[in-house]
Amino acid sequence: MSKIDLLQGTLDMLILRVLARGEMHGCGIVDRLSKLSRNTLKLGEGSVYPALYRMEAKGWIKAAWALSDNNRKAKYYALTEAGRRQLQAERQGWDQLTALIAEVMQKA
Numbered sequence: 001m002s003k004i005d006l007l008q009g010t011l012d013m014l015i016l017r018v019l020a021r022g023e024m025h026g027c028g029i030v031d032r033l034s035k036l037s038r039n040t041l042k043l044g045e046g047s048v049y050p051a052l053y054r055m056e057a058k059g060w061i062k063a064a065w066a067l068s069d070n071n072r073k074a075k076y077y078a079l080t081e082a083g084r085r086q087l088q089a090e091r092q093g094w095d096q097l098t099a100l101i102a103e104v105m106q107k108a
Contacts, residue, residue, distance in 0.1 A: 010094075011051050012051055012060075016083055016086060016090065019077055020087060023077060024076065025068060025076050025077070029048055060086050062078055062108055067068060081099050
């Protein structure tokens with residue numbers, strides 16, 4: 001399967017969804033999204049970290065330093081209540097958008 005570029009605005013939703021299962025450091029988020037997409041999404045730290053900083057500034061996630069599994073200091077991100085609400089809103093918007101696209105593709 002070839003690599004796929006994300007639609008603009010979907011990276012935040014995917015990161016929020018991954019963090020809904022528990023806190024994770026940035027590299028872990030990249031790895032998890034890669035695994036979930038069977039390595040087809042074009043994701044890199046250059047896109048994920050700016051998204052994390054942006055979401056932290058909006059209050060959707062919070063960050064704290066801790067030791068990683070390999071005993072290195074890493075910044076761990078966790079979803080806030082505002083982030084849970086944002087994820088729900090984005091999920092609803094995504095469901096509506098994909099249903100609309102499916103309908104247009106079927107009728108066109």
